[in-house]
Amino acid sequence: MSIKTVREALNDGMREEMRRDPTVILMGCDVAVRGNPFGVTKGLLQEFGPKRVIDTPISEPGFTGAGVGAAATGLRPIVEILYSDWITLAMDQIVNMAAKMRYMFGGKVNVPLVVRAPFGSGGGNAAQHSQSFENWFNHVPGLKVVAPISPYDCKGMLLTAIRDDNPVIFFEHKRAYQIKGEVPDEEYTVPFGKAAIRKEGSDVTIVSYSMMSIKALQAAEELEKEQGIKCEVIDLRSLLPLDYETVMGSLAKTNRIVVCQEANLRGGMAADIVAEIIDRGFDLLDAPPVRVAALNVPMPYNMALENEVIPSVQKIKAAVLKALGDR
Amino acid sequence: MSIKTVREALNDGMREEMRRDPTVILMGCDVAVRGNPFGVTKGLLQEFGPKRVIDTPISEPGFTGAGVGAAATGLRPIVEILYSDWITLAMDQIVNMAAKMRYMFGGKVNVPLVVRAPFGSGGGNAAQHSQSFENWFNHVPGLKVVAPISPYDCKGMLLTAIRDDNPVIFFEHKRAYQIKGEVPDEEYTVPFGKAAIRKEGSDVTIVSYSMMSIKALQAAEELEKEQGIKCEVIDLRSLLPLDYETVMGSLAKTNRIVVCQEANLRGGMAADIVAEIIDRGFDLLDAPPVRVAALNVPMPYNMALENEVIPSVQKIKAAVLKALGDR
Amino acid sequence: MTKVLPREDDGDGKCFEDLEIPPDLDLGRQKDMYLKMCLIREFDTKVKELWLDNKIYGLAHSYVGAEAIAVGACAALHPDDYITSTHRGHGHTIAKGADINKMMAELFGKYEGYNRGKGGSMHIADVEHGMLGATGIVGSGMPIALGSALSANVLGNGKITICFHGDGGTNQGVWHETINMAAAWNLPVVFVIENNQMAIGTELSCVSKETDLFRRALGYGIPGVLVDGFNVFEVYLAVKEAVERARAGQGPTLIEARFLRLLGHFVADDQWYRDLTKVEPYWDYDPVKRMREYFILNKLLKEKEIVEIEAKAKASVERSVVYASTECSEPGIDTLYEDIYAHGEVIV
Amino acid sequence: MTKVLPREDDGDGKCFEDLEIPPDLDLGRQKDMYLKMCLIREFDTKVKELWLDNKIYGLAHSYVGAEAIAVGACAALHPDDYITSTHRGHGHTIAKGADINKMMAELFGKYEGYNRGKGGSMHIADVEHGMLGATGIVGSGMPIALGSALSANVLGNGKITICFHGDGGTNQGVWHETINMAAAWNLPVVFVIENNQMAIGTELSCVSKETDLFRRALGYGIPGVLVDGFNVFEVYLAVKEAVERARAGQGPTLIEARFLRLLGHFVADDQWYRDLTKVEPYWDYDPVKRMREYFILNKLLKEKEIVEIEAKAKASVERSVVYASTECSEPGIDTLYEDIYAHGEVIV
Numbered sequence A, B: 001m002s003i004k005t006v007r008e009a010l011n012d013g014m015r016e017e018m019r020r021d022p023t024v025i026l027m028g029c030d031v032a033v034r035g036n037p038f039g040v041t042k043g044l045l046q047e048f049g050p051k052r053v054i055d056t057p058i059s060e061p062g063f064t065g066a067g068v069g070a071a072a073t074g075l076r077p078i079v080e081i082l083y084s085d086w087i088t089l090a091m092d093q094i095v096n097m098a099a100k101m102r103y104m105f106g107g108k109v110n111v112p113l114v115v116r117a118p119f120g121s122g123g124g125n126a127a128q129h130s131q132s133f134e135n136w137f138n139h140v141p142g143l144k145v146v147a148p149i150s151p152y153d154c155k156g157m158l159l160t161a162i163r164d165d166n167p168v169i170f171f172e173h174k175r176a177y178q179i180k181g182e183v184p185d186e187e188y189t190v191p192f193g194k195a196a197i198r199k200e201g202s203d204v205t206i207v208s209y210s211m212m213s214i215k216a217l218q219a220a221e222e223l224e225k226e227q228g229i230k231c232e233v234i235d236l237r238s239l240l241p242l243d244y245e246t247v248m249g250s251l252a253k254t255n256r257i258v259v260c261q262e263a264n265l266r267g268g269m270a271a272d273i274v275a276e277i278i279d280r281g282f283d284l285l286d287a288p289p290v291r292v293a294a295l296n297v298p299m300p301y302n303m304a305l306e307n308e309v310i311p312s313v314q315k316i317k318a319a320v321l322k323a324l325g326d327r
Numbered sequence C, D: 001m002t003k004v005l006p007r008e009d010d011g012d013g014k015c016f017e018d019l020e021i022p023p024d025l026d027l028g029r030q031k032d033m034y035l036k037m038c039l040i041r042e043f044d045t046k047v048k049e050l051w052l053d054n055k056i057y058g059l060a061h062s063y064v065g066a067e068a069i070a071v072g073a074c075a076a077l078h079p080d081d082y083i084t085s086t087h088r089g090h091g092h093t094i095a096k097g098a099d100i101n102k103m104m105a106e107l108f109g110k111y112e113g114y115n116r117g118k119g120g121s122m123h124i125a126d127v128e129h130g131m132l133g134a135t136g137i138v139g140s141g142m143p144i145a146l147g148s149a150l151s152a153n154v155l156g157n158g159k160i161t162i163c164f165h166g167d168g169g170t171n172q173g174v175w176h177e178t179i180n181m182a183a184a185w186n187l188p189v190v191f192v193i194e195n196n197q198m199a200i201g202t203e204l205s206c207v208s209k210e211t212d213l214f215r216r217a218l219g220y221g222i223p224g225v226l227v228d229g230f231n232v233f234e235v236y237l238a239v240k241e242a243v244e245r246a247r248a249g250q251g252p253t254l255i256e257a258r259f260l261r262l263l264g265h266f267v268a269d270d271q272w273y274r275d276l277t278k279v280e281p282y283w284d285y286d287p288v289k290r291m292r293e294y295f296i297l298n299k300l301l302k303e304k305e306i307v308e309i310e311a312k313a314k315a316s317v318e319r320s321v322v323y324a325s326t327e328c329s330e331p332g333i334d335t336l337y338e339d340i341y342a343h344g345e346v347i348v
């Protein structure tokens, strides 16, 4: 085990996988010479050369599509969209080509493509650099969607994503690169479709992912210390497929549930999870599920306003109390 | 009153509004010379000339963005994306520009843009010509989203959309153009944010929109005739804003609810509505809300398979019975 | 090869020249090419009939009139090279060597079809023969070709990609992005514009000021070539040269094959929006007819031999209809979730 | 005007020529232009300081070194003409006549800012002066310019649009789509490429084979012009000619203003990835310095007069900081839902 940051874990993941498998390539704006503006891909050009680590022009639709075509013909491309807000540019290639090619062609091709999409809010980056669109992709059969947050999961799921023969949208949180944690020195992978229980508890289940799972954990710890409330915190890690077994198992224990997302509330993933929970275990619920999410506004620049929009630890705590309201 | 098809109602709507307001223009692939492949814009070129009725190159991102720029500088453009599946190409301009410009610029511009996007499935058009993405836009603050189905609503809401000073995504169902209905001869509009109750009933509320509201009505009629079950059928018409007052009012009466969408189930609008219903009136529910939607598969070409995927009258009826299950 | 062909309003189309005996194609290969052209002609003539007869559904676009392009271009390829396609993919698929039975089965929505009945006309694909699939979204095949060229480059397998696309497709953003990247990275890809001067009902000259599309090559630092798109040998020669450049590591070429759309946009399009008297004269350049005349004129084949080829094509297509309609099965409901994800994984 | 300027690796940059007295700009206008260039220089020098001092946050990109382009181009416009911008928008905003106080207030996130504190550097907009907003998504301003040109055409109001964009932006699909449509429809728009030969850490020559970007104009049937982007008068003259063409209904022009990025990509970029010794010589062409020398050399202004202008710029910027930091208010939480929708409509 070593202590690594998320940045290092992702970098190691790509490096090791590129060493192991010569068909893995990386492409995106500034991933090569500059090692990506966040430093995530540093050193890869030097080790693997410009044929496999490719600085693209600013052509997101085109280079994402090139990733699809390359994936269909024998490579395992990792495509980077520096801020996931701009994945808007590549929607056609992701949704209408990557996700559907295999099915449309009767199973004759695999599309082992990874789209790395740093996402999330914070830092006053305003409306075009702060968005979270995971539910858009959750809506598209043929894709897989993951959003790990710990260095361990980031590396382990990146390996799984690269090795998966399906297109995977890999949401890494752009304010998490400094987060540190233990990472094994030997090779390992983290499977998709398995949630992690970050904290056990019997009073309320908190379902979360990415940065929200860190906030949820903090909320749970504060609630325990301050009021003796025992929350069970689930970090989904994988959104499609999603580990409803773990979610429902926890709900069966707590009978109360809070679902958190960083995206705007309306039309988001949390609603989908709530609806599924209703389908799968309405009778388990002692109280209505509560959602925590960003307000339904474009992200304002002013950081005081921004802080109001982004779902906070405080709001998660309030949601837990609401879920417990009639107890 | 006259009997008109949806096609005629939409054509009349554009024509009358273009007569009334010289700032209304129309652009898209084949909207001018060919009057759109579905015949919806026929005759407009002849009446308003090529400056206002513009055959674009096949450049969806660019001409949608041109609509945004034109809207910000004094026009009221109607932009057509012939099949809404390809709105994937214009996501950046819609989501990051049209929806946010006003907010980002501190309220200094209006963006009175209408994006007409024929959507929906049927006819063996396969995976890239059958999709419904309304929940993507529902997720984006700054947009309005409507999906009328009757000729009356189509025309009335198109006028409202054109006159609205915000960007509106106008989903017309591409298999509805032949649907006939009464349309007033005089000018009228249908407001956004007001649902229509298509059938009153006291046993179960069915929430639906676009083609699903026609199927819901048929399901309700059959259920009434066959089993005496009285469904209240709500046609939302407007998805953002959404008339929760009507929905919750109906639920207060029936205490059971079915929510229908034509889009793939996972990540769709129905989940969002269910989650909102939970927030607004959990205690009103005598049974878990039931969703009806397309299966989570890309649309297959084979029409027998396609028919399995598209939500049917039969599935709505089964959902109603499920909602009544424990009665 | 860069003579300027007449545009639609030039009327008589006299600039199209007769087919000349190509330097490096022996008669056997020429006969092969003629057979493929006839197969395309027969196939898409039949498809129209079947569509109007409700045997085939969805959207189907005919390659009739464009046969010289797919056949001429694919003749310059190795069997394991790649091509990407458009919404008008039957011709490409046949030219690349597909089995017509499996194509027809696909259009009938049968499980034995290339796409197991899930794709239909607009997504016809024959990946085994390097045909990377038709796509219903204009322009969306461009970056796919970039990707297959990129993979050839990384894997060093020497494969070439031909990227077919229409004049309409040249105005999509990804067209520009794709050509710029292919040029910057010197990739082994040949871009073939099927410039039939129409996109549904929109004439190219209404949506692009410069209608000499091959001139755009200049902005990317790659060669641009204009050829007569009704002339199978001219297409062949231009593509062959481009393929050789690509194989030699000299990067992409942009080839504009200019011709005119002779039929409607899709099989049931009656073209009310178009002055058909202007189209009429261009039937003289019908590539199948021209090649036939070429064989006779140059005394390469006897009428009887030609008829044999034509009959063979016709019979194959007839056979494919019998196959698709009587010897194939409907995909079962149990196949619905099949092949969404690889290796049998199902996510409901 | 189409002489080929040296690329970065040519080293000495001798091809940049001295500024010559422009035929139609009187000294008053030249002084105005110099003041604007100084304002941009001072403003963005201050912004860097403030950002490093945590007074300003988010992403901020400096226009230092590019002053000649925005100022030269906007000098050719009427006050009610339009411009569109990029992520590097401060220079455009100032050149178009914005109030520096409101700009600085915006960067401080204050309610008195142009965007009510909701936009910040990357979305700075001054719609009243025709500045249609900065955008953080490279290329996304292109079709906005197409739209304003379209509206001018429909409304017949004679307004011209200048569309500023970087070399990086020229490789986005919408760039191609926009220029093609503008050409096809003959719209009153001037495309000005700020070719600083870099996009963050990526050199243009690595991502485009043809680095003479003005040559792309050929593919669209419009004029393409190359100018020295460090030379305010050359930019002015080229844009003026293009604006006149546009006003006369002769459609768009593509102007490449070639220069070199002198500073980091954004205010805190230390450029470790770049060989700065190659950049060093280009500081000789610093447009502010060059214009200053021009005034002296041609004996148009005395040192004292120049210093006065410079001091005025400096004082304005100092003043704006005082204004923004002490005389403005934070936007209240109650403004959160304000201006998402028009006319005060709130959808929670």
Ligand SMILES: Cc1ncc(C[n+]2csc(CCOP(=O)(O)OP(=O)(O)O)c2C)c(N)n1
Binding pocket: B029, B058, B060, B082, B086, B089, C087, C088, C136, C137, C138, C139, C165, C166, C167, C168, C169, C170, C194, C196, C198, C199, C200, C261, C265
């Ligand atoms: C992105 C997109 N926009 C519009 C359409 C509708 N459409 C289908 S084919 C076509 C014309 C294509 O023209 P071209 O590329 O020249 O090919 P052709 O049909 O002439 O062979 C159009 C506009 C589409 N399929 N995809």
Ligand SMILES: Cc1ncc(C[n+]2csc(CCOP(=O)(O)OP(=O)(O)O)c2C)c(N)n1
Binding pocket: A029, A058, A060, A082, A086, A089, D087, D088, D136, D137, D138, D139, D165, D166, D167, D168, D169, D170, D194, D196, D198, D199, D200, D261, D265
């Ligand atoms: C669509 C998109 N891709 C990538 C980025 C990240 N990015 C911001 S500025 C920039 C470089 C832009 O280069 P250029 O257009 O030449 O302008 P310059 O910064 O040189 O003035 C990049 C890649 C972005 N903002 N938007």
Ligand SMILES: [Mg+2]
Binding pocket: C166, C167, C168, C194, C195, C196, C197, C198, C199, C200
């Ligand atoms: Mg065409």
Ligand SMILES: [Mg+2]
Binding pocket: D166, D167, D168, D194, D195, D196, D197, D198, D199, D200
């Ligand atoms: Mg640049």
